[in-house]
Structure formats: structure tokens, C-alpha cells
Amino acid sequence: MDFNKRILTEETPNRVGEEVVLAGWVDSIRDHGGLTFIDLRDWSGKIQIVVDPDKEDAFRVAKTLRNEYVAGIVGTVRERAKDLVNDKVELGHLEIVATEVSLINRSKPIPFPIDGDGREIDENVRLKYRYIDLRRDRLKRIIRQRQDFILAIRKHLISKKFTEVITPLLTVTSPEGARDFIVPSRIHKGKAFVLPQAPQQYKQLLMAGGVDKYFQIAPCARDEDPRADRHAGVFYQIDLEMSFPTIDKLFGTCETLLEDVYKVVAPSKKFKEYPFPRIPYREALDRFGTDKPDLRYGLELLDITEIVKDHTEFGVFNQAESVKAIVVPHQYEWTRKEIDSMEELAKKEGAKGLAYIKYENGKPTGGISKFISPVEDKLTDAFRKHIEKVEETETDLQAGIVFFVADKPEKANKVLGKVRIRLAEVLELQDPNLMAFAWIQEFPFYEINEDTGRLDFGHNPFSMPVGGVEAFDAEDPLTIISDQYDLAFNGYEVLSGSIRNHDPEVLVRAFERVGYDRDVVKQKFGALYTAFQYGVPPHGGWAIGLDRLFMELINEPNIRDVYAFPKSSNGMDIMMGAPSVPDEEDLKVLGITLPKVKPKN
């Protein structure tokens, strides 16, 4: 069997009537009317092979084949008779009449089926035999789409004169906020490299180096605790930076990129709004209860404090600092159980309770409706105006439900933000074919660290404050706004970026306010601090979480499945057995010690 002549099954339609050589896996095999039929699978698809008993050698070999055996076929491509065409499969109109069948390699029975999407199978078993799992159509498609997507991104950015630069994998710590993976040095004993959490400092140094516009498909290594929606260890980002930036240039670059590349993997999707809307951070919290709102649907939060507070006898409303509502004008039969479960969610998020009223025939009923009767008409009026403004499909409140949270404004926002998402799930408002992107801007430069109670950076300390260095003269540091922005996509944060601080004095001032002096800046960010003395241009950029963006575009819910060889949910490579206990000899050469692993039982 001459592999030089081998073609892929997808090439057979051009070879009807010709002799071809195919090789691949036995997807299934069956006897029918004396003939043997083999579905042969390769990277490109499947095709039916017919083996006639008259071809004695071929028939004898075919009889020995089992599922997942590797087989080679020489045969002639033939159109099937009309009544034998199978419309359900790609090459169902063709078959190969075999003249030669070779058994190339055997296979034990595989540990799980590969003909479905595999979601019902224990994920750790799938990961142990990932090479078998990869034969599954769903994962094959993801591998191809991921390649196509990344290539499209590269082509687009290079066409826009961005320069791709690979930055080092062995580096020093960077202030991304996660833990570093540490790589002890053998040559420089006692010292260690770290894997990059992001190329943040290098890309800023590239700007200092005169690289006008940079990008990279950059690996980012962060030693974070396992979480269901995060890939352990390493993820990839579209990392980008430009000199002489403006917000319009930075946003425009992203919008044009996404507009160009989404089609490669999700041609049937539509933008909800393009260019993407820009929403100040505070406004996002007030309207959606989160800084990464899902804008595919309305259900915006409404502040009704002025209408209700001290205008009824309802103590809960009167005692609260603010009262916010979420008005659901959708026809839906709410059960007691569903409403209870909604309240449970609210309590889990820290609310004392979740009040509600229903609307029937345009009138409030049930829940707390009897407490609010003094302001009933005023409220209904406000609700109607609100939904007219924020809902696209419904403008009436003949039927519906309204949920209330009375609490501090931050708490009310946060709780109703979660309620809003749950409502969208229940009401099936998350249109899988809609892409709702939104820029979130005007983040506070500083915030109070919840753990320490002290002032801390809200985001990246390398951002420029809006207003320049004078901004740091503000009496209340919490009023300082950062030139930092995120991009929300269907409820996820997929991008973060900023106009950078390129002035060493501004950098020093930024750190001073959180209690670090110039020496700390020099010591921690020596290269940047020094580079800033030598003609650094103004610059800014962003990074897109590539895996998150990609999985959302292809509607793949499992982040691990967008990697060919993912880590398991507890951060291991089950197939390879990583991490593993290193050889003592290797540790000795490095001069390091590791904790002893307790042997099992």
C-alpha cells in the first residue's frame, strides 16, 4: 500500500470512477447481503467501503477488522445507486469498491464511545484518553476552528500594520495580581525565573523601543486555584499595544478585528450593536448590577427609591438606603417554587430578601402589592416608562412580575444583577446567535481592598489617570478615574485595557497614594521606570481572553474543550501524569527541595 498515493476521503468526489488509496480508522463495519461494509474515517470525514467476497484477499482481511483498527484501502470511487444514497452524511452519495484492504494497526476496544458529543462521559476519563476523545467530530471541529480563528486574527492585525513579536517565557514577576509559576535557575542558583502572567511590561518596553503597533497570541501562566470556568495554568490572549493611542483608535482596532474574524467561526451570528456601545462603569452597575453586563436582553435595574421611600407604610422600603426593582414584562407562569428559588439566590448574594409583585391585567397583585398601594399607580407608571425605554419587544405590563431589593445601593445592584441573569436563563432570553459587546469605561483608579481595608489599585497600576498627573491632587483618591476599560461580551469580560502611564513621575505619584515610595517603584518595575527616562511615547493597548472569546463565539460551554490537551478541573494533565514527582537527581542539580509527597495508603 503506497502512502504516497493516499488521498483524504473529502477528495473522493473529484475522483469518481478512479482508483484511489485511502487510509484511516474503521468507524464501523457490518455484513449485509454477503458484502462487507466498512465506514472508513479520516481527518476529513467518512466514506463507505464495499468489499465483495469475490476479492478474496481483500474480503479475508476485511473480516478481521474491528472498530478503531487502522486500515488502508485501494479501490474505485463509485456513485451509489439512487435508492442507496444516504442524505444524512457528507459523502453518502459515494462509496469505494475495494480491490485491496490492509490491516495497518490494531486497536483494543476503546474506553468510551466517540460518536456523540461526549458530554455525558466522565471528563477525567475523556482526558486520560484525550487522543481517543480527539477523534470525536465535536473536538475535531473545535481544533480546526481554533486554528482558523487565530490565523484570521493574525492576518487582520498584520494587515492593519501591527507587528507580531514573541516575548520571553522566562521572565520576572509582573503585577497582574495572580500567583506566579516559579522556575528555579540551575545556572544562577538561588534565583528563579517566573512564567509570564502576561507580556504587560514587555509590550510597554516594545513601545519604548519604537515598535509602533504590537500584537501577540500570548501564553499567560497564572497559578490560580481551580475554577470551573477557567483553564488551569496557562491560557492565551490576543495581546496588543500601540503608540500615540486614542480611545477611538484602541476601540476601533478591536471592533474592526472582531467584525472581521467572528465570521470565520460563527458566520450565522449578529452583532446586537456595532460599533459597540460605551457605558461608564458606575452606570453599568446601576443599570445591570455588574461591570460585565449581558446586553442581549433588557431587564435593566430601576431605582424607585424616590417613589417608594417614606411614601408607604412598608418598613423594609422606608428603612433602606435605596430600593431597586427589576421589571419583567414577560408572559410566564411563575410557580411559588421558582419565586422562592429566586429569593434564595438573592439571599446567597447577601440580600435580606427579595420582594416581588405580579402584574395581571395590568394591575399589581400578590407578593408585597398590598404594602405599596399608596404609590401603586405612580409605580406602575414608572415601570411602564422604564420598559418602554429598555425593552425591545414588549412595552406593556399587562402581565409580568417585578422583583425588589431594598438595601445599600451597591448591594441592591449586585443582587439584582444576579437575579437579572437568572431571569434571562429562566425566560430563555440569551439568544445564542446574538453578540452583545459593550465597552465599560471610567473605572475608579483606586478602591478599598476588601481584605485589608486599605487603599489599593482598582486595576492595573500602569494606567493613566483621567486628567493626567494633576488628578492625583484629588482629596479623595476614590474619585480618581482611570483611563482603563473592559469589553463585556454576553455577560463575560473578554478584554481589558488602558491608556498607559508613560511618565515616571506620574507612576511614582500613583504608587505614593497607596503607600509605596519611589524606591519600591524602581525596585519592582526597574526596567519600565528606567525606560520611561529615555523618550517613551504615549501608549495604550488591551488584551482579549482568546479562549473565552472563542468558546462564546462557537457556543462551547466547556472551556477545557477549546484546548487540544487541557488540564483537568483540578489542574492536572491526567493523560501525561503531570505534575509528577521529579527525580531527586534533578532537584539536587538545581539545589532545591520540594515537600515530600505522602505515598497513597
Add this chain to the structure above:
Amino acid sequence: MDFNKRILTEETPNRVGEEVVLAGWVDSIRDHGGLTFIDLRDWSGKIQIVVDPDKEDAFRVAKTLRNEYVAGIVGTVRERAKDLVNDKVELGHLEIVATEVSLINRSKPIPFPIDGDGREIDENVRLKYRYIDLRRDRLKRIIRQRQDFILAIRKHLISKKFTEVITPLLTVTSPEGARDFIVPSRIHKGKAFVLPQAPQQYKQLLMAGGVDKYFQIAPCARDEDPRADRHAGVFYQIDLEMSFPTIDKLFGTCETLLEDVYKVVAPSKKFKEYPFPRIPYREALDRFGTDKPDLRYGLELLDITEIVKDHTEFGVFNQAESVKAIVVPHQYEWTRKEIDSMEELAKKEGAKGLAYIKYENGKPTGGISKFISPVEDKLTDAFRKHIEKVEETETDLQAGIVFFVADKPEKANKVLGKVRIRLAEVLELQDPNLMAFAWIQEFPFYEINEDTGRLDFGHNPFSMPVGGVEAFDAEDPLTIISDQYDLAFNGYEVLSGSIRNHDPEVLVRAFERVGYDRDVVKQKFGALYTAFQYGVPPHGGWAIGLDRLFMELINEPNIRDVYAFPKSSNGMDIMMGAPSVPDEEDLKVLGITLPKVKPKN
């Protein structure tokens, strides 16, 4: 100054007569006839700015500018008067008449000049201020070319239906033969990941997974001792693998790729031979004294043992196992000193000496000519036939020199191999515009390890032996040939690959001969060993050292300069200060200890 309107200097030729906004660095500034002239540099090039004292504000700001200050310019693009055109620079026919000049950022005087190629500057100083060094034309060009080169590689391979797959950065040890970089795990204490030395096992597992043809621009991390011609820590390879391979497919893929992409960075180069010649390993050693010969020139080794041994009174020749010669038919005035230095080189390589004779007027003279007179004519005849065969430009031996080594054949080859390279340097035979690639095949599967004196793998243990599993029945394991191959390029090894062993029993046999039993194979290469039970297709591939190939194509002698941010020659990132002493706190979290670094005084 509105950065939204900024253009690059390279765009000015299309904007003659129009007002433009430019921003970049002051490359130089000078007064001339009352006017101020600024050469403004950006990523795309340089252009001359003229500032007239009549534009008072602009002129005042221009006066404050210094070299490497960041400046913004608003002005009109103008064709220079004919007598003021500077043909030596790209945009020497244009200038910008400034109406507005902005000082955007200051710069201290830079630590070294950036207008030359920088090779004369202390490399560690250049590396410390790499962001300044990157403003140099030579490095800017390398960064651009490297991007273009890698993109061309990707486009080519994807057009040939190779699928790019990213494999994990955190993995287990792999048998590439170098030391691993170890990454201790925090979540799984006492265990560690290693950085991949190459994606060898993953790419074989992708074949098991049905990915028909894979490639990756893959980072490879190897903890090797510093060496001048190697980048410390991480390098990149074009990593490739295919199912159902043949040698012709594997070689053809590489040849077609290189034929397509070399033009992107080295359009003026020519292949010496295409498709590339194929040379058995033993023959390469015999003819060139190395398995990575530079084939841009002849100077092949000639075995003259039969002619000279025991046919003269010259003891050195009579006592040696073999006598080999290198015939240099080039007109060149050899000084005593040069010949001595050639002998020194030979002795450094382990030869007892380096005999020679000169040719003048077609006759041997000097050196050992008097010892060989009995066979003088026979030898001259052999030399003439030899050079007729191996030299392209010279076929006569009127003048020239011949060097001899009498030793064991391996030693004679090795020594003359080095002499050959030195000769090419002296005679300037290494044509910088010629690309001489050659496949080296038929490597021995096993070799005697020089350190241990025991049988060891010659190359990758995952190669197939020529002849399949029966090959292991050979009495002398040193006669077993591996289906492994290298690609030599102008004297460097730039590629290594093989047809893989895809049969678990063959793998076990391969390890048995070096004294490892099945359990060792299972334990060390568990994933592969298991995968081989589940229908693995025959497969093979190769990896090209991307950096080495690239630097040879662009004639860049310094491997560090093909990286944007290289490690120094002793493996440090001088700019960032990596490696560094980690925080005690971070080590504690990992539970590891590092050796104490002695404080400097």
C-alpha cells in the same frame, strides 16, 4: 495634537501638498540658515521637518528638542527642490513644513548610539537597554522579517492542510536529552511540571487522535549550559508531524515549504541544489567529516590509504589505520603562520599532526613532499581526478595545497572536517547568497555512549528501525539503521526528524537492547505506550530550528539578535533582572527551598 489623525512617515509620499500629523523620535536636529531641521523617526522610517522662525510657537518648541525626545508635528508635505534632494535616504525627496511642533516626552541622553549596526557595543549594555537598542534599523528589520517569515510558514503549511495545534507549556519530562526546566506545583505539593523541551509526545498523540497533519511554531525550553551559538533557555521550532508518512512526503513537505518561504526574507538567495540531495550518514562523514556538511563548496575529503600505506618509507602513513587528504586547488599564498595555525586546529581536534604538501606548477613541493616521492605521480593523479569530480570551478592542480591526517578513520574525518571549514573561511568560499541544503539519512539506531561506554540511543528512541521489528534481531546492534534524518544547511543542522515507531512491541524491543524492560517504557512514556494500544496510525515528522534557519537566511551571525528580548550569553534577562531571588513568601506557599544566594560583599 490629535493622534487620531497621525500617519506614519512612510505614508507621506501619498500626501504631498496636504497637512499631516506625525509623531515619533527626534533622530537628529540642526540649525541651518536660521531654519531648524529635525529628522523625525518612526517605526516606518524618517523624514525631514523644516521649522521656520516665522512660526513662532513651533520654532520655540523645536529649539527645546533634543535627540530621542518624542515629538509631534503638524505640517504640510512638500517635494524638496531638486538640488536639496537627498538620494541616500528613503524619503530624501520630501520634507514637512511644520506649522505646529509639540514636545511629547523628554529623554535623557541615550547610553549608546543607535545609528550603526551596534555590533561594536558591549552586548550586555545593549541588552540592559534593549528598548533603546530596538530603535536601531538592523533590529527593527529583524523584528519585521521574523514576523513575515513566520506568517509565511503558517500560511504555507495551512494551505497544505496542516493543522496548527497549540500543545501544553506545563507538562512532563520528554526524552530530548537536555535538562528540563522544573515548575513546582502549588496545588499538588511535592510534584512539579516541566516546560516542554519539544512537543514530541503530544504531536505523536495528536496522530493517535486522528489529526492528519499537524504543525506548530513551538517554544522549546531546555536548561542547557550557555554556548555562544545557542539562545539560552527557550528557542522556537517549526514542529510538524503527519500520519501515513513516506520519506518522500516528509522531505517534499520541507522542500516545498522552504522553497516558498525563503523568498520572504532572502529574495536574492539561490538554492545550490533543489530538491535537496540525500546523503547517507556514513557517506557524509567520509566526504565532509561531519553529518552537517556545508555544501556550498567542494573540498571533499579523499581517502588515500590504499595509495600511500606501505608504499613509501613515511612511518606516519604506514602506521595509521587510514590516511585522508583534503585537496585545495585554489590559488592562495599560504604563509607559514597560517599553515601552523591550521595544524594547531587539527591538534585541538585530537590529531597528532597535520601534514601538507604544496603544489607549484603542477608539482608537489614543501611539507612532506619528499617522503611521498615513490607515489607522487599516482597521488597527483588521484588528486586531479578527485577535484575534477568535486570542484565546480577548478579542475587543475597547477597551484594549491593538500592537507593530510593519518589516524583512525573517524578521527581523520572529524579533524579534516574542521580543517575543511577553516579552509572555506580563509578562502572565502562560504557564498552568503547560496543555500546548500542536504538530507542526511541512515543514522545508526544505537551508538556507544562516550561517557558510559554503554550502548545508547543514537537519536530519538521513538524512531522506527529500517526493516521494522525484525531489525532488532541483528546480532550487532550498532548495525541497526534508524529511519531518522537531519537536514544540513550551510554547515548547520536545521532539522531533525524520523518515521516514528508506532508499534508498542517494537518500542519495547528498542528499549530492551539498551537494558530497559517493558515497565520502564510504561512508566516513562505511559501515555504513548497506552495510546499505541488504541489504533495509532503510522506517522512521522520533523522539527526545524526556526531561529537558526532564520538567522542563516538573513545572514545574521548573532543568534541573540533574532529575538526581541533575548537572554544574555550567560542566560540572564539583564533588562528585567531575571532570574531574581524570589520572595520568601512565594517559596513558602510552594513549600520549596532554594539555595541561599551569597550577597555581593
